[in-house]
Amino acid sequence: MSRRTAGLDFKFGVNLIDLSALPTDHLLPLMFGPFPEMKDSFNINIRDLGSLTLKIQIVTQISDVCFTVFNKLHFKVVLGNGCCNRFIKAILARKKSVILADGCSVPIVRRPLCCPDDWKLPPSQRCGCSRGRLSPKIRSTDSVFVPARSIAWVFATTKRQGNMVISPTDRFFQKQILFPVKGIVHVEPDKVFRILICNMSA
Structure with a gap:
């Protein structure tokens, strides 16, 4: 049994696995078209290769799980x-750990939110995902007054494309006493998106 790090998706019901993560002795049924058009979170076309049931073990829990197989997934295994x-049982974000149903605790592994091999491309062809603490430059589309000790939505744009992490280190907030709610947003060049900011001043 090979060991894999899995991603967790509480909104999507299908379990996904990459073709390279399958056991060497697997039997994958062939599927014939037409196939529905599907895109991943980076807007790249993907097509399922079939489905099969695998026996997985999560610490002390063993179960048969049905997976849909894809090729060249960013995460090799995704649990729906x-x-x-x-x-x-619970996800403790501050402690960076996941509590399983049997009471065991496993750490949360953090990785850069970037397309595979994205940083091997020229800067003009990259998806625009941030790496480490660096963030693409974003600009507000209009002036918004945020009273002290309150939060408000701000409309902004960027020249980048792809998934972007909004964090307090963004240049947009360096000259103001405003702090964004950290999160991930999918952006398109020069298209408006919303970010939630808060004013923590007295």
């Missing part, structure tokens, strides 16, 4: 909301 509800 069905598996998450069955195996996971």
Whole structure:
């Protein structure tokens, strides 16, 4: 049995696995078209290669799980909301750990939110995902007054494309006493998106 690091998706019900992560002795049924058009979070076309049932072990829990197989997934294994509800009891974000249904605790592994091999490309062809603490430059589309000790939505744009992490280190907030709610947003060049900011001044 090979060991894999899995991603968790509480909104999507299908369990996904990359072709390279399958056991060497697997039997994958062939599928014939037409195939539905599907895109991943980086807007790249993907097509499922079939489905099969695998026996997985999460610490002390062993179960048969049905996976849909894809090729060249960013995360090699993704557990859908069905598996998450069955195996996971709680996610402790501050402690960076996941509490399983059997009481065991496993750490959360953080990785850069970037397309595969994205940083081998020229800067003009990259997806625009941030790496480490660096963030693409964003600009507000209009002036918004945020009273002290309150939060408000701000409309902004950027020249980048792809998934972007909004964090307090963004240049947009360096000259103001404002702090954004950290999160991930999918952006398009020069298209308006919303970010939630708060004014923590007295």
